[in-house]
Amino acid sequence: MAKNKGPRRPRAATPKGFRDYFGAEVTERKAMLDAIAAVYHRYGFDPLETSAVETVEALGKYLPDVDRPNEGVFAWQEEDDGDWLALRYDLTAPLARVAAQYRNDLPSPYRRYAMGPVWRNEKPGPGRYRQFYQCDADTVGAASVAADAEICAMLADVLEEVGIPRGDYIVRVNNRKVLNGVMEVAGILDPADPEKFAHERGIVLRAIDKLDRLGEDGVRALLGEGRKDESGDFTKGAGLGAEQAEVVMGFMAARRDSSAETVARLRELVRGSTLGTEGVAELEDIASLLAAQGYGPDRIVIDPSVVRGLGYYTGPVYEAELTFEIYDEKGRPRQFGSVAGGGRYDDLVKRFTGQAVPATGASVGVDRLLAALREKGRIGGAEAGPVVVTVMDRARMAEYQAMVGELRQAGIRAEVYLGNPKNFGNQLKYADKRNAPVAIIQGEDEAARGVVQIKDLVLGAKIAAEATHEEWKAQPAQTEVPRAEMVAAVQRILAGG
Template identity: 75%
Template sequence: MAKPKKTPRPKAETPKGFRDYFGAEVTERAEMLSKIAGVYHRYGFDALESSAVETVEALGKFLPDVDRPNEGVFAWQEDEDATWLALRYDLTAPLARVYAQYRNDLPTPYRRYAMGPVWRNEKPGPGRFRQFYQCDADTVGAPTVAADAEICAMLADTLEEVGIPRGDYLIRVNNRKVLNGVLEAMGLTDDAQRADVLRTIDKFDKVGERGVRELLGKGRLDASGAYIDGVGLSDEQAEPVLAFLTSKADSADKTLENLSAAVGGSAIGAEGVEELRTIAALLAAQGYGSDRIELDPSVVRGLGYYTGPVFEAELTFEITDEKGRPRQFGSVAGGGRYDDLVKRFTGQEVPATGVSIGVDRLLAALRAKGRVTSSAEGPVVVTVMDRDRMADYQAMVSELRNAGIRAEVYLGNPKNFGNQLKYADRRHSPVAIIEGGEEKANGVVQIKDLILGAQIAESATLEEWKERPSQFEVPRTEMVAKVREILGSRS
């Protein structure tokens, strides 16, 4: 008789482009987000947790800043009524839906923050995942740039709160309206040509002043040797754009003067310059100097997407990259004003401004600076010398936990004591406790300082070894105190 076919075993694998987070990876992020939420809360922002799933209709068919269809999201069709549902790809599209849905019940202006995972149906790459965290704060319904200034101030406070000291970050502010003014002053009214100029400006970060000059003109050879066609402006025509991008001066006043010159007689340009002036004045009044927040027209990220002020937070300290070269850490947050948030739902234009923090990048920065206050230390491990006395060992961990000390009893097969110490090692335990029959009879326990023990084993001479014991016998009644002493000596 033929054997019944066996179903092959399923593969135990995370789907491609997804990953799992373990222990400290989870708690360090949670602690950072909790600190950020504290600052946002103090600024009067309210938490919002929208559903992870949206109708494709509400989400819109395009990601905000990419010319990409619906394929960028994970979507499926409902059985019941054929509605298409999708996982949110950011926290702004859901905010638009929520605000349109509940606008009569929400305060106006509505300050809200949101933090949570978003999903992108994209080709995964190294360090690029299809699920990642975002952390946003937005003010909806406030037309005044005081709202933008507030977001910048809050961003500065947030970075300091999580552990980036003053001097190690800089928030740079620009304004899309000023650029519009420059284009107007140039007489550039053709939408397609304006879009070309915007796209070119977006490359300023990469190709610099000379590169932009070439790309605005005839074109340029890029690094790969390919020739990139230019926008076709004359040198003279391109000049105001470059004047705008390089108008940053030593003082905000001087920068504003340069910008005023660049926009010539454009009304929208003058409005943009005035907005920047107001933002600078409001921030100065609250004590945020240019060591923390400054006007910088060379900030171009997102200038095509936003409609007014644009801001970006950069970490200015150096790290060593994967090739061992020093480089600046770079951007960890960005945002700006976008005034058509809910228009697609209601037909009404509603002003909004907000910021998004790159959660993973900020966490990486804190780790690079050794600023993560990790509560990830392993537990004290109470070993099991006599499996019939499990109650004794459980009572020990109970005592330790009641004293606020992370502790656990070994719950594997206790037969092989070496396995218990290996387990403690894998758990990064600072301390192991041993109470065999003899210790029990004498009313004592053995306390092993595992970290000191490992240090001694690695580097000590025989004399040092003898002088610095890493195992202590103490009366059972003094167990908690001795453990606390060992843990305390290292914190």
């Protein structure tokens, strides 16, 4: 008879496409979110927290992959009423629902910012996770492109606030109306029948969005019959003729040395399209508004190559890109790329209300920004741990707790060693693993004399690595001070004195 092995133990492994965050990573993210929130708050935006779960109906068809309008999310069906619910895939769709649900209570325009994790049921890959943080700011109810200009200025301020200096980033601005005007001129958009050529336009949008990665030849191939990649996989193209493709390629190459010259070139390209001409005028207004606030081409530029992949954008679109070089896994230099983006989406709230509600906003990719700062060495490394009060005598735990209490009251991060105190060496190993800067030691002898030993673990590690044997024996990293002076002595060490 087979022996019953009992229940199978669960496998201790993070699900594919997800990851765990520890210590310094969590602290760094919180510091970044606080810095970004401070900029948003300074601009007059209010915080909003929405549920992590929305109805699939509320999320709508605007999912990350336009080819799979009902997929891309983690969804389940409720047993009682049959409703489908899903984890939010971004912070914009929940805002559209909030703006419609509370439209009689919210001020108009409504300016909000939101921060938190989002989930996408997509194929994971290197650096591509199914859960990541977003940090959004949006204005709902403002039709003026002044709202778009403000978002662009705010993105520039956010990047500088978190430690990306001017010269290491650029905010690029375009307008979907201009691109639609170009498509109208190219013969793949019919204002009288917006759904006509919708499939071809989707391919064109994604092709333009891949310009940095595929280059002009790759994009041109996708505008035509299609493209075969290095692995041999074939991607079907939009099927445009040579003249049609040239119109689109001319649009992508329209950027000039100044915003005024770029706008003039775009006006030539959309001649004959009412929608395109309207979009060019909006770009001209945005450039003028930004210039009046002192945001020049060193920070924000008009760039026709920006299209943004999502289909719900209806007007200005923008993307914040880091321009400094990093090196890939093969040691090849490349630019870091986009860390934020957004645009105007005037039709999203309309899904709920039936009435057009103008809206615009941007999302900052917090995880990518943190990765960029680590690449530049501006954050990272081991975070300083707490001061550790060691335990030499179990019976004197109350006194050790009193010590740690005094340190905490002085604003010093501190803890008592709560493991088995029998082996003192293990206590110091624990302090080292915690990256503790200081250890407090008081045995029976020190207690009787009213003193404590203070061990500077940072200096001790340096001496152990660099000092001679005689210098090490002198133990300058460990000093004895009166018990009443313990806090002041620790403060001096932490201050570097």
